[in-house]
Amino acid sequence: MTHDAKYDWWIVAAIALDLFVLLIGHDFWITIPVLLVLAICAYPQSYVTTASALLVRGGLARRSIPYGAITYAAQADSSGKVEIQYGLHSQLWIAPADPAAFIRDLAQRAPHLTRRGRRLTAAYA
Secondary structure (H helix, E strand, O other): EEEOOOOHHHHHHHHHHHHHHHHHHHHHHHHHHHHHHHHHHOOOOEEEEOOOOOEEEEOOOOEEHHHHHEEEEOOOOOOOEEEEEEOEEEEEEEEEEHHHHHHHHHHHOOOOOEEEEEEEEHHHH
């Protein structure tokens, strides 16, 4: 199942403001390509739950996290972000459009995780 990322208007506004300021300046031939590359690398974002792993897509980057490696997943209280801990010391913050649906989907696909409120923790932890 594919979960879209929450659209962050602050980032769009910051990039637009940067472009406006850069167009007024004289170094726009250098900075505009850099901003475009950064935007291509960051957007679009989506999170896909496949049969064997969580696939995090962010622009040109792809990260695959096997369900067996996930030890903790929790929805933050007010921000709507989801924290995922996996492996020994790896952590990832994502912002799905519907965090509760994402947590439910993750709980169905990772049976070793136990639901405790809005958190999923490893049964052995």
